[in-house]
Amino acid sequence: NSEQLEALRHHFPNISKAMEEGKDLLKQITRSRGFGMGM
Numbered sequence: 001n002s003e004q005l006e007a008l009r010h011h012f013p014n015i016s017k018a019m020e021e022g023k024d025l026l027k028q029i030t031r032s033r034g035f036g037m038g039m
Helices: 002-011 015-033
Strands: none
Touching (some): 002 015
């Protein structure tokens, strides 16, 4: 969501790094919950 994106921009000045961290977080969440997000 746009709100989450804005929050990320505030917390992480380096957007690319934030995106990578977000991907890693998503992977961990999808693995733990067994979801297939298609990302």
